[in-house]
Amino acid sequence: MWQIEPEHELAIFEAGISETDEMDKLQTIIQPTIGIFTNIGQAHAENFIHINQKIAEKLKLFTKVKTFIYCADHLEIKEIILRAENFKNIETFTWSYKSNANLVIKKTLKQNHSTIIEALYQNQKIQITIPFTDEASIENAINCWATLLLFGYNNEIISNRMTNLSPVAMRLELKEGINNCSVINDSYNSDINSLSIAIDFLNQQKQHRKKTIILSDILQSGRDEDDLYSEVSGLLTDKKIDKLIGIGKAISRQKDKFSIEKFFYDNTSDFVKDFPFSDFHDETILLKGARIFKFEKISKALQQKAHETVLEINLNGLIHNLNYYRSLLKSDTKIMAMVKAFSYGSGSYEIANVLQYYQVDYLAVAYADEGVELRKSGITLPIMVMNPEEQSFDVMLKYELEAELYSFRILGLFEEALIRNYKDSNKKGFIHIKLDTGMHRLGFENNDLPALSSRLNNNPNLLVKSVFSHLAASDEPEQDEFTKQQIAIFKDMSAFIQSEFDYPIMRHILNSSGITRFSDAQFEMTRLGIGLYGIGANDTEQSLLQNVSTLKTIISQIKHIPKGESIGYNRKCIAAKDMVIATIPIGYADGLNRKLGNGKGKLFVNGHLANIVGNICMDMCMIDITEIPANEGDDVIVFGNEYSISQFANDMETIPYEVLTSVSRRVKRVYYQE
Numbered sequence: 203m204w205q206i207e208p209e210h211e212l213a214i215f216e217a218g219i220s221e222t223d224e225m226d227k228l229q230t231i232i233q234p235t236i237g238i239f240t241n242i243g244q245a246h247a248e249n250f251i252h253i254n255q256k257i258a259e260k261l262k263l264f265t266k267v268k269t270f271i272y273c274a275d276h277l278e279i280k281e282i283i284l285r286a287e288n289f290k291n292i293e294t295f296t297w298s299y300k301s302n303a304n305l306v307i308k309k310t311l312k313q314n315h316s317t318i319i320e321a322l323y324q325n326q327k328i329q330i331t332i333p334f335t336d337e338a339s340i341e342n343a344i345n346c347w348a349t350l351l352l353f354g355y356n357n358e359i360i361s362n363r364m365t366n367l368s369p370v371a372m373r374l375e376l377k378e379g380i381n382n383c384s385v386i387n388d389s390y391n392s393d394i395n396s397l398s399i400a401i402d403f404l405n406q407q408k409q410h411r412k413k414t415i416i417l418s419d420i421l422q423s424g425r426d427e428d429d430l431y432s433e434v435s436g437l438l439t440d441k442k443i444d445k446l447i448g449i450g451k452a453i454s455r456q457k458d459k460f461s462i463e464k465f466f467y468d469n470t471s472d473f474v475k476d477f478p479f480s481d482f483h484d485e486t487i488l489l490k491g492a493r494i495f496k497f498e499k500i501s502k503a504l505q506q507k508a509h510e511t512v513l514e515i516n517l518n519g520l521i522h523n524l525n526y527y528r529s530l531l532k533s534d535t536k537i538m539a540m541v542k543a544f545s546y547g548s549g550s551y552e553i554a555n556v557l558q559y560y561q562v563d564y565l566a567v568a569y570a571d572e573g574v575e576l577r578k579s580g581i582t583l584p585i586m587v588m589n590p591e592e593q594s595f596d597v598m599l600k601y602e603l604e605a606e607l608y609s610f611r612i613l614g615l616f617e618e619a620l621i622r623n624y625k626d627s628n629k630k631g632f633i634h635i636k637l638d639t640g641m642h643r644l645g646f647e648n649n650d651l652p653a654l655s656s657r658l659n660n661n662p663n664l665l666v667k668s669v670f671s672h673l674a675a676s677d678e679p680e681q682d683e684f685t686k687q688q689i690a691i692f693k694d695m696s697a698f699i700q701s702e703f704d705y706p707i708m709r710h711i712l713n714s715s716g717i718t719r720f721s722d723a724q725f726e727m728t729r730l731g732i733g734l735y736g737i738g739a740n741d742t743e744q745s746l747l748q749n750v751s752t753l754k755t756i757i758s759q760i761k762h763i764p765k766g767e768s769i770g771y772n773r774k775c776i777a778a779k780d781m782v783i784a785t786i787p788i789g790y791a792d793g794l795n796r797k798l799g800n801g802k803g804k805l806f807v808n809g810h811l812a813n814i815v816g817n818i819c820m821d822m823c824m825i826d827i828t829e830i831p832a833n834e835g836d837d838v839i840v841f842g843n844e845y846s847i848s849q850f851a852n853d854m855e856t857i858p859y860e861v862l863t864s865v866s867r868r869v870k871r872v873y874y875q876e
Contacts, residue, residue, distance in 0.1 A: 237264030513548075762782055
């Protein structure tokens with residue numbers, strides 16, 4: 203308040219409370235003339251009897267304002283305002299998605315890095331575009347929009363100014379780091395609550411035993427410094443953090459509070475200049491700092507260098523999709539999550555860590571080396587290997603991987619490995635029996651079952667964990683009779699096997715599309731594959747899933763091509779008119795199929811689809827941006843929310859499976875969680 207000078211025309215204050223009777227004091231100090239009730243959250247809820255008491259306390263700030271702005275969709279707030287006598291004579295300005303209000307939000311359209319918001323105001327259609335896509339920023343922008351309209355600003359002015367807002371990264375990212383490290387970047391704030399959440403995410407990562415936190419001063423906590431950093435120290439000890447690097451004068455003053463391995467620096471520049479970064483190796487590093495400390499310098503130094511094409515993996519989307527399929531299952535039906543083929547291109551231990559944390563029951567890989575990598579990264583879930591090879595059986599037994607057996611030949615080879623490894627031992631090799639119910643790819647047939655059950659029962663080192671089969675066309679309604687026939691055959695075959703053993707054996711035949719379309723065949727377990735990664739069996743299911751993978755790159759260079767000039771290898775494109783093209787750093791070595799060249803494929807640039815021109819190169823391709831406003835350095839989306847994997851697959855005349863698994867390992871994966 204003391205910073206207000208006579209020449210100032212407007213003062214904006216943010217006021218928060220942690221207990222009752224605080225807002226009366228703030229009202230006396232601030233004496234606002236316009237009030238904006240942004241939202242009501244759970245912070246400091248422990249000091250209030252219930253949410254309505256907290257709302258009533260917050261409203262005390264606005265009892266003497268001239269105008270009060272709020273979202274009418276917050277029903278608890280609306281009801282208290284309508285009942286409160288001291289709000290009877292206060293002018294209100296409301297906005298709503300659902301009901302009549304001064305500003306009625308008709309539609310929000312999320313694009314790559316922006317959101318278009320359409321509304322009705324004074325019987326006129328108006329809109330703004332903001333450089334944010336998260337719900338909190340959209341709500342904040344609408345509150346600002348309402349305030350500016352109340353002030354009488356022309357919407358054209360508002361729209362122009364909204365476009366110029368600077369987006370701030372506010373998401374937790376996991377990236378590959380130098381010297382075989384993993385780097386978690388959560389450096390947009392450093393309050394004690396978000397620190398605890400970030401450490402929980404750190405502890406989900408099992409790929410490295412050593413855990414390091416680089417932590418700045420915790421600002422604006424309002425707490426005694428000794429008390430605050432004593433709590434931080436206790437948190438790091440309880441969460442089993444191995445090393446702390448503290449940056450800031452406050453945390454440095456409290457270095458004696460910490461009993462783990464520790465280093466302290468007054469500022470980020472000193473740390474980057476003086477700390478030997480070669481000392482970081484084989485550890486997971488969490489960056490947690492207030493924005494003023496500019497931890498992006500540290501993030502840049504720690505990241506493994508890679509080219510500008512990245513595959514972003516939205517872990518929130520993955521979790522959402524897992525929970526969607528869980529909601530379709532009975533409470534006792536287990537889930538085997540498919541993480542073969544590098545988790546459909548999405549990553550290895552990074553995906554498995556999330557699935558293990560969210561308590562799926564089984565993982566499935568294609569080959570033993572995939573399972574070994576997961577075991578070495580700390581994954582303890584049961585893992586089924588779907589394509590075991592003779593030379594891999596010994597290592598599978600060493601790492602407690604469970605073999606899919608589909609023929610007497612492969613059974614015999616596995617039994618030989620058991621003799622080599624488990625001779626004179628009571629240990630058992632866990633196996634899964636594959637049945638052929640009509641797909642005719644792999645599996646035991648019905649007439650094999652008596653001999654199979656006899657052989658399995660005669661080997662005390664074998665234990666059957668499950669019996670399963672594959673549906674050939676569960677996503678195609680025209681094949682439903684065949685699918686039902688497969689399920690019926692499987693039911694009979696699996697019942698015979700179960701009857702031959704004196705211990706329980708799980709059954710599973712449903713894949714992702716089977717879960718949604720044939721829910722009566724859940725048996726004891728289901729296998730969740732492509733649906734987990736955001737690809738639905740039909741339009742209805744697709745609308746209920748979230749996108750997980752976004753392949754993106756940038757514009758490296760823009761060129762103006764005169765009419766008649768050629769573009770790319772073999773001069774396959776001759777400019778029919780003057781053109782503007784953009785060269786982007788992605789080619790067929792990254793997974794951009796060469797068949798998409800010469801206008802067949804399209805990439806997404808600044809809200810527009812741009813045709814690929816000329817032949818696709820190994821590391822680059824060119825796109826036509828003649829009619830598209832763009833600059834060097836702008837993002838280019840290959841597939842994602844703006845241009846779906848299914849649409850991209852149609853361009854390639856293939857299926858989303860191939861698109862996802864074709865993204866090269868040299869493309870850096872970036873994992874983020876809001």
